[in-house]
Amino acid sequence: MSFLHPSHIAAALDQRLTAETVRKLQNCHRLEQRLARQMKLHLAEQDLWPIPASIEFLAGPAHPQEVARLAGAIWHAASLRLVVTGKAAAELVATIGEKAFAFGLRHAAASIAPAQAIGPSELAHAIDRDGLACLGAWLAGEPKPRRDAVLLRLSPEETERARRFGPEHKAACQPVMMIVTTEGETR
Structure with a gap:
């Protein structure tokens, strides 16, 4: 249970549970079986x-949130290159993180989406959206237990967004995720 995103537990039991209470439930080995039984219906509904x-x-x-964000940074690297200094860059770094920003710039040659001059909040949203979709497309080819293990580390909302990928994500996910998995988690 300790690997699950806390919001899955709260959603299955009671949305009003505090983060501290959920963390205590996750770390109580004595309650694992009872907790799993309580979560079964909720998780079964989400496959x-x-x-x-x-x-x-x-x-x-x-x-996986970081992996998705790095994938999204590569996906929109051409647009990231248009936002390299000033207030817009600071706002974007504050939203997606310095690691994702630098990672995207470093891998601009692997960009999928064409460069667009859009605002930092819109670009951050696009990075998150396409990053989760790219992660989801990549996971679609994995065995169900491995795919579910990654999806359970995401919030239910992120899990849903990861499952909504298009053919463009399916076509490009392998090279993008190869870069992320070989370099992204090691820095």
């Missing part, structure tokens, strides 16, 4: 049941 074995969680990326 995330049964909960994968710990080995599946350990085989996938530890921080």
Whole structure:
């Protein structure tokens, strides 16, 4: 249970649970079986049941949100290159993080989307949207336990967004995710 995104537990039990309470539930090994039974219906509705074995969680990326953001930064690297200084760059870095910003600039040659001069908040939204879609398209080719292990680390909203990918994400996900998995998590 400790690998699951806390919002999955809160959504299955009670949305009013505090983050601290959920964290305590996740770390209480004595309650794991009871907690899993309580979550079964909620996770089954999302096609995330049964909960994968710990080995599946350990085989996938530890921080899929970051992996998705790095994939999105590559996806929109051409647009990132248009925002390199000033207030717009500072706003974008504050939203997507310095690592994703620098990663996208470093891999501008692998950009998928054409360069667009759009505002930092719109670009950040596009990076998150396409990054999650790219992650989802990549996961679609993985065995269900491995795919579910990654999706369970995301919030339910992020999981839903990762499942909504288009043919362009499916076509480009392999080279983008190859860059992210070989370089992204090691820096």
